[in-house]
Amino acid sequence: MQPRAIAENIYWVGLNDRQTELFEGLWPIKQSGVSLNSYLILDKKNALIDLSSDLMSERYIHMLEQLIDLAKIDYIVLNHLEPDHTGALLEINRMAPNAIFLGTAKAREIVANFYDLKEKFRIVADGEEISLGSRTLKFAAIPFVHWPETMVTYAMEDQILFSCDAFGGYGSLPGVIFDDQCPDMPYMEKEALRYYANIVAAHSSHTKKAIEKLANVPIKMIAPSHGLIWRKEPGRILSLYNKWADYANGNREKAVTLAFGSMYGNTRQYAEVVMQAVAEQGLSVEVFDINTVHISYILPSMWKNQGIILCAPTYEGSLFPIMSNVMNMAKIKKITNRTTAYFGSYAWGSMAKKQFETYCAEQNWTVIENLQFFGKPKEPEFSVIPDFAKRFAEAVRNAA
């Protein structure tokens, strides 16, 4: 894509990353892609806000050169030091010798260690303002959304919030950059939730604090570092992030995530019947076959839903390893206080039940059922499902 003006003399200089298979080495983005948004403000002093990855530096520099001689850049604002925004830093630094980097004190520490860049860095305080000439930039620290050094930059006269990873989402930009131009908002919002659950969710209390800190700031536009620029409805992405952050504390959807894995079909067959019974209790059930569906796509469902049912067999004395990965990731992402159940097949002896119990105690998950069956599920195991579904639905509905 080519640079686009988002306001007078303020440009989006972003790129779609369609090459990276796994964002952060973990999260599949091959199908959705992700945009790496950077912004250039031309004024008496010229400022660049966030950069791009090392993979993209050549194309990124080419984009910038359409707008400015890089030697004329005065400030480079580093809202966040993750390498998807800073990989191009050394190359840019070489081509923009007159630029001073701006960031928090923590950003200075990180930049010194990641890029050996110790000179040319000016620490900006929380709330500090810098005049570019006709425009003023104001900086606000939002630590741990999602690294400790993170801040946002606010263009005061234009009321544009350059929010970096906050309020961002996966999904490459579909030839347009604004929310009001996007042909498929439900898709972009779904990808924003996946991004939230994968990247931000574990830091939800900090996200809430950031949203509260920004509550009285008049915002006409939110320009994040990934995904669409929110021009028509900046309040929309703010309220979505607020809702998603609130799921950490309760008020989750009265709905169910059912994740199952199976080697030979016994557990899968049982999971299908459980799914049907729970759905017949009037709860919406989102089902994931963990053998093939990446955890990245399961986490958003687990994050928003109160009910989580896990079905997996025993493997080498333990829970099926892919299920252990699902549970471990849920733990890392601080998915706590859920209503849950486990079902799984085994053949000669198993610690799976016990492991599930221990896990639930740690995560403060309320266990409604924890049941194993020998080989193929049979009538006694099937007969308990209707009563389980009733108790489970009730517990989900009554959860705070």
Ligand SMILES: Cc1cc2nc3c(=O)[nH]c(=O)nc-3n(C[C@H](O)[C@H](O)[C@H](O)COP(=O)(O)O)c2cc1C
């Ligand atoms: C590699 C392998 C390791 C297994 N390890 C155990 C085990 O340690 N304990 C056990 O009770 N069953 C074990 N089983 C048996 C499975 O748990 C059993 O076949 C179960 O019915 C599989 O469920 P599924 O059809 O849903 O895959 C193992 C099976 C395989 C293939």
